[in-house]
Structures are given as C-alpha cells and as structure tokens.
Amino acid sequence: MPETPLHPSVRSFGVRLVCALVICAALLALDLWQRAPQPAEPRGVWPVPADSMPTMALVPRAGGQIPMPANTPAAHASALLPLPAENAASLLAFWFAGSRESAPDVQIAASAFDRSRQQWRPARFVVNRQEAGAQLGFGLRRLGNPVAWRDAAGRIHLFVVATGLGGWAAGRILHLRQVDDGQDFEQLAFEPVRVLPLSWLWNTSHLVRAMPLPLADGGMVLPAYFELGKKYPVALRFDAHGEFRGMVRMSQRGYLLQPTLLMRNETDWLALLRDNSAEKKLRAVQTVDGGRHWQDVPEPGLHNPDAAIAALALEPGLMLLAHNPRPDSRAVLDLSVSSDGRQWRRLLTLAQGEGPSEYSYPSLAWADGSLWVSYTDQRRTIAWQRLDPADKR
Amino acid sequence: MDWTTFTHSLLSAQVPALPSPGVLRLYLALSWALVLAALGLWLLRRWAPLGKPGWRWAVPAGLALWAVWPGPLSPAYWLGLAFQAPSLLSTVLCGLFLLRPFRPAVLPAECCEAPWYFGVAGVVLGWLLLLDTFAVWPVSLYALGFSPAVLAVVALVVCLPWLLAGPRQPARNASLLLSAVLLLQVLLRLSTGNLWDALLDPVLWVVLQVGWLQRGLRRFRGGQS
Numbered sequence A: 001m002p003e004t005p006l007h008p009s010v011r012s013f014g015v016r017l018v019c020a021l022v023i024c025a026a027l028l029a030l031d032l033w034q035r036a037p038q039p040a041e042p043r044g045v046w047p048v049p050a051d052s053m054p055t056m057a058l059v060p061r062a063g064g065q066i067p068m069p070a071n072t073p074a075a076h077a078s079a080l081l082p083l084p085a086e087n088a089a090s091l092l093a094f095w096f097a098g099s100r101e102s103a104p105d106v107q108i109a110a111s112a113f114d115r116s117r118q119q120w121r122p123a124r125f126v127v128n129r130q131e132a133g134a135q136l137g138f139g140l141r142r143l144g145n146p147v148a149w150r151d152a153a154g155r156i157h158l159f160v161v162a163t164g165l166g167g168w169a170a171g172r173i174l175h176l177r178q179v180d181d182g183q184d185f186e187q188l189a190f191e192p193v194r195v196l197p198l199s200w201l202w203n204t205s206h207l208v209r210a211m212p213l214p215l216a217d218g219g220m221v222l223p224a225y226f227e228l229g230k231k232y233p234v235a236l237r238f239d240a241h242g243e244f245r246g247m248v249r250m251s252q253r254g255y256l257l258q259p260t261l262l263m264r265n266e267t268d269w270l271a272l273l274r275d276n277s278a279e280k281k282l283r284a285v286q287t288v289d290g291g292r293h294w295q296d297v298p299e300p301g302l303h304n305p306d307a308a309i310a311a312l313a314l315e316p317g318l319m320l321l322a323h324n325p326r327p328d329s330r331a332v333l334d335l336s337v338s339s340d341g342r343q344w345r346r347l348l349t350l351a352q353g354e355g356p357s358e359y360s361y362p363s364l365a366w367a368d369g370s371l372w373v374s375y376t377d378q379r380r381t382i383a384w385q386r387l388d389p390a391d392k393r
Numbered sequence B: 001m002d003w004t005t006f007t008h009s010l011l012s013a014q015v016p017a018l019p020s021p022g023v024l025r026l027y028l029a030l031s032w033a034l035v036l037a038a039l040g041l042w043l044l045r046r047w048a049p050l051g052k053p054g055w056r057w058a059v060p061a062g063l064a065l066w067a068v069w070p071g072p073l074s075p076a077y078w079l080g081l082a083f084q085a086p087s088l089l090s091t092v093l094c095g096l097f098l099l100r101p102f103r104p105a106v107l108p109a110e111c112c113e114a115p116w117y118f119g120v121a122g123v124v125l126g127w128l129l130l131l132d133t134f135a136v137w138p139v140s141l142y143a144l145g146f147s148p149a150v151l152a153v154v155a156l157v158v159c160l161p162w163l164l165a166g167p168r169q170p171a172r173n174a175s176l177l178l179s180a181v182l183l184l185q186v187l188l189r190l191s192t193g194n195l196w197d198a199l200l201d202p203v204l205w206v207v208l209q210v211g212w213l214q215r216g217l218r219r220f221r222g223g224q225s
Helices: A013-034 A129-136 B003-011 B021-047 B053-068 B075-083 B088-099 B116-133 B148-165 B169-188 B195-199 B202-224
Strands: A058-065 A074-082 A089-098 A107-114 A124-127 A143-150 A156-163 A171-178 A190-195 A206-208 A220-226 A232-238 A244-249 A256-263 A269-275 A283-287 A295-297 A310-315 A318-323 A332-338 A345-352 A359-367 A370-377 A381-389
Touching: A013 B003, A013 B148, A013 B169, A058 A345, A058 A370, A074 A370, A074 A381, A089 A143, A089 A359, A089 A370, A089 A381, A107 A143, A124 A129, A124 A156, A129 A171, A129 A190, A129 B075, A143 A206, A143 A220, A156 A190, A156 A206, A190 B021, A232 A269, A256 A283, A256 A310, A310 A359, A318 A359, A318 A370, A332 A359, A345 A359, A345 A370, B003 B148, B021 B053, B021 B075, B021 B088, B053 B075, B088 B169, B088 B195, B088 B202, B116 B148, B116 B195, B116 B202, B148 B169, B148 B195, B169 B195
Parallel strands: A074 A143, A074 A359, A171 A206, A232 A256
Antiparallel strands: A058 A381, A074 A089, A089 A107, A107 A124, A143 A156, A156 A171, A171 A190, A206 A220, A220 A232, A220 A256, A232 A244, A256 A269, A269 A283, A283 A295, A310 A318, A318 A332, A332 A345, A359 A370, A370 A381
C-alpha cells in the first residue's frame, strides 16, 4: 500500500517535535480551562455551636422506634442528618428497608423528627432503584447504606451503595441530590447525579457507611472503603456544591473498612475503622494535614466484632463513640467517650440483648442541644435515642 | 493565577472535571450501541462471511438500535449495570471498525494496524491499574488520572511513535487516533472524568491480551514449522 504523501516539513524530526509540544500544550490549556479552581486547604469544623457547651455526662431523654414504611419487615444501616433551627424538623433519618436485606424491593426510606410535635413523621421511601436506574440509563441491582449531607446551599445529598453484578462487594457509590431546595419532608425527593468514579475495574467495590466530616469551605470529606477481597479505607472530598474533588487512600492494610472520621483539631483528624481480621479490634489511622496524607496509628484498644461504628467529635477534647464492645457479638451497643480518640471510657449502654440479638450500625448526630443516636434493632426496625447533657436538666 | 497556584493546579488530583449527567447518559447508550454493532459485524464476518451485504448490515444496525432503546429492555441498561460505560478508545475503535467498509480507501486495514508497542503499553497499563485497584501501590494510580499533569505526560507519550517513526503510516495514525481520544476526553470528560477510564477499559485490556497471546502462538507455531 503506498504511503500517503506528507508535507515535506513534517518529515523533519524537529518540526514534528514542535508540533507534538504544541498539541500537548493546547490539550493541557484546554483541560485546565475546563477545571474548577483548586479547592481551599481542607479544614474541619465542629458540629456543635460554641455556646451549646455539651458535657461528658449524658442522660437519656427519649427513645423508641422510628416508624417503618408499610410492609417492610427488614431495616438496616440508618444515618442521621441534623437540620437547621428554622426547619420544621430537628433531623432526618435515612435507612434501607424492604422484605429482607439485598432483596429487589429494598429502597431507601426516610423519616423526620418533627420539632413541634416531638415525634417522628411516618416514614416514606425517597430512593427507588428502578427509578434511579431509569434516570441513570443503567440498572442497579440493590441499594444500601445511605449517607446524608447538606451542602452550603442547604441542599441534601445522599450517597447510597448501589450494586452492579455481584453482592455488596460489587457496590458502587451512587450520588443523589435533592430535587429542589424545599424544606417540606413530604416533598423530599432525590435525583441521581452520577456513580462516583473511584476505580478502574468497572468502578467496582467502593461503598459508604459513616457520616461525612464537614469542612470550613462548606464542603466535606466522605469516608468510604473498598471491599472486594482486600478491604481498605478511602477519603473522598467534595466542595461546597457537592462536586467530587478527589480521593485519597487512607491505609494499605487490607482488612480495614467503614472508616468513621473524628476531628481533633482543624487539620488533625482520626479515623476509627471496622476490623475484618481475626483479631477483632477497632483500628485507627490519622492525618495531620487535613486528609491529604494518612498514616496508621496504634489501636484504641477496643474490641470490634467486624461491625460498623459511629463517632462524633463535639468540640476539642470531647469525642463520642457508639460501638459493639464484644469481640464476637452485636448484642450490646455502648456509647463511649474520649478526650483524644485513643483512650475510651464507657459512658452508658445504649442497647443490650441475649444470644443472637443485634443492635448495630449506629449513627450519631447533634441537634437541638442533644445527642441523637439511631441504630439497627434486630435487623427489623431502626431504634433511636435522644440524650441530653446532664447539666441541661 | 500566580506560578505556585498554577503548579499546584497542574499537579493536583483534587480538581477533577466530571461529565455532566446528561452527557454521561447519552454516552452510555451510544457507546454500547457502537460496541454491540461492531461486535455483531465482526461475528457475522467471522461466521457468515458469504451472507448478503444487506443482511450483513441489518444485524449491526439492529443491535445498535436495540442498545439505544430506553429502559430495561435495552442491553445497554444491563451492560451498564455490569460494566458501566466502555472507554472512549474502545468506542472510537468500534466506530472506525464500522466505518471502514464504507470508506475502504480512506481507512484501509493496513493503516489501522497499531504498532506492537501500543498493545504492550495497554496490557502493562491495565495490569498497573488492576493492581492499583487492590491498593498494591503506595500511591493511587487511578487518582492520578484526575490530574492535568498526567494528561500532559500521556499526550507526550502518545505523540512519541509519530515523533520517532516519522511519516510511517501505522505509527502516525496510532498517535493521531490517541490524540483524538485525548481531545474528546478533555472536551467531554467521558467516560468518567478519569483519564485512564477514557484510554482503557477492562474489556479492551482483555482483548489486547488475547490478541497478544494469539500473535505469540502464531509466531511460536511458525517458528516450529
């Protein structure tokens, strides 16, 4: 086959080199022009107003079961989202519910704690896998582990595990955004934004569970994890509008999952992790530069029966942890307190049962001057408790 | 923008630009339509080479139409569930494969043969990314795919065959094709916003390895005889 004749100048190596450099520079310029500015230095913010002054002693004030949607005998993995004072609800709870875990009919349910009536509103489904799949253009096999966050404009974002071909280990993180800015719980609806691009292998096996750490720029850091065979934690950064701003691997140990972030100061954060190894200990990693680099640190010395935990740093030197303290069972759920995230002291037992009882997957939030806890109760319902600082009563 | 900020922006993997949800959805359907049509054409040529030309095009066209059909009746809906969207490079290659019978003079088979080292580079990159998925490397290679600096490096690398091989057509065309893919990625951010996802997907990686093995076997048998 005859070669296509080229312009004589392109036959020279020097000319080709200049052409190649010009092409690269043009591509790079076009690329940089399309990108958002570099985000601000990541600095965490405390979730509790300074005048709220929580104390280390907490006493139960109220509790019970969050109402379930009709005909849903199974519920798991709740997440709480505090709402601002002007909202009719103190906080929202999200969880997945259906006929059983991983069933095709599982959807993401939500309820709101009404400020005036001091009770939970009837639950309703807010994310359905068929509808989300139709909007995305591809199918979702099952849904789970919702995590909620409010962006700088007050819009709620949901991050939900949506599986592809396979079980939970084939999960992907589906990012959904509130359809409008309305504050009425009955109108709360979400639309899919995208599946977060987190791995090359068909974007498989990244999941979420714990609540995000809010940042001073209005964005947040969302803890996530990989769990196909090897299990390792990842921190995902989002800007004030909820746009994905990158990912950082938090540890190379292959048995750590479901990281929970705890702020020690603006840039010094600790992550406590569920342990999938035979040792059944709570693990820890730390960053001192706002999540850009992470390193393994000594364990806090607590048992972990390969179960999710929830942690919340209320103010400097005051951290709370909801966890299953026994190495082989989820029958006890404790609330512990710490000043540094390393040494923990049991504050009270939130729930306790016998034998195969399960009180697990807790979530913590601070709203209306109280600590709120939600957790899975026997995989059938979501229980909640409200605890007040002792000096408030 | 001062020099320090510019340098940070260049090197940072914290400024990804992702495709809009609408573009992403359109790409999912169209890319699978092209891939399925190309697969249909390839299978027909392989298993029924003597069929009537009209029929030969009916099957790929039917597959493409089926893929753009909305909802669960479309194969793209289920392929997306399992594999998300194919890479830009796979989509462009399938598009060229479909186009070639129409423009045999412009796209003869000889000029579409990529130099062997492109296949090797694809296979090696795939292995690096696969191992990175399982956190084997101390730094996340996948996250680097969001960095502008990596785009610049890859753009230089894809120009190398043309630079070194000069006007020889296969090398020049391979450089041209990959540069076009990079330009599409920069403009549309497909398929995910990550550069590696635009250049290589696991299916293309497997195809490259199978092709490599086939060539190796052929050479081995040729050497024996």
